[in-house]
Amino acid sequence: MIKENYEQIKNEVGEDINIIAVTKYHTVEETLKAYEAGVRHFGENRIEGFIEKRAALPDDAEVHFIGTMQSRKVKDVIGELHYLHSLERESVAKKIEQAGQHVVNCFIQVNVSDESSKHGLKPDEVEAFIGKLKDYKYVKVIGLMTMAPHTEDSSIIENTFEGLKELRDEIAAVYPDVTELSMGMSNDYPIAVKHGASYIRIGSKIMGS
Numbered sequence: 001m002i003k004e005n006y007e008q009i010k011n012e013v014g015e016d017i018n019i020i021a022v023t024k025y026h027t028v029e030e031t032l033k034a035y036e037a038g039v040r041h042f043g044e045n046r047i048e049g050f051i052e053k054r055a056a057l058p059d060d061a062e063v064h065f066i067g068t069m070q071s072r073k074v075k076d077v078i079g080e081l082h083y084l085h086s087l088e089r090e091s092v093a094k095k096i097e098q099a100g101q102h103v104v105n106c107f108i109q110v111n112v113s114d115e116s117s118k119h120g121l122k123p124d125e126v127e128a129f130i131g132k133l134k135d136y137k138y139v140k141v142i143g144l145m146t147m148a149p150h151t152e153d154s155s156i157i158e159n160t161f162e163g164l165k166e167l168r169d170e171i172a173a174v175y176p177d178v179t180e181l182s183m184g185m186s187n188d189y190p191i192a193v194k195h196g197a198s199y200i201r202i203g204s205k206i207m208g209s
């Protein structure tokens with residue numbers, strides 16, 4: 001099941017897109033099944049899940065932290081943290097810098113459209129925020145991340161993903177290392193891919209629900 005799901009999505013989106021299997025609601029055994037099916041990028045949104053899945057998976061798997069990160073928790077995961085999709089606070093960046101272990105590839109979480117969402121910077125705050133981080137040695141901003149609102153209205157989803165892409169293009173003109181787009185989940189990844197996603201984060205559509 002996991003294997004079929006993963007292969008179907010892989011065929012659909014093509015080899016250039018990094019597929020992150022989000023394992024937050026699934027056991028270590030199911031996560032290892034995904035590894036056996038060929039998945040090499042995994043996503044977890046809680047500290048405990050991140051630590052547990054990281055410890056169980058082989059070294060050539062990458063576990064991405066996709067949830068809200070609190071600065072006091074950075075020390076618990078920093079040894080294994082290579083991708084953070086939800087950077088929005090300088091306090092978190094400072095903890096990564098202080099730890100001074102290795103470069104953490106970060107996406108800035110952006111609240112493109114959804115007024116009700118608590119998470120993510122406003123689009124017009126992003127460039128200044130990246131500017132504050134430009135001399136950090138261990139925080140490397142590689143891209144932007146967003147979540148589309150829950151809606152049946154696909155034009156709202158289209159506008160969200162296109163908005164993130166346009167913001168990335170503006171920012172890349174100033175900060176050329178900012179190239180990646182983390183966007184698209186089980187219900188909306190085809191739209192995200194159409195608008196330039198380079199990382200999609202898929203939970204139920206790969207792992208089952």
Ligand SMILES: *Cc1c(COP(=O)(O)O)cnc(C)c1O
Binds near residue numbers: 066067185201202203
């Ligand atoms: C849970 C989660 C996903 C995956 O959600 P699905 O709808 O199951 O694909 C993607 N991104 C984030 C940040 C999540 O928390």
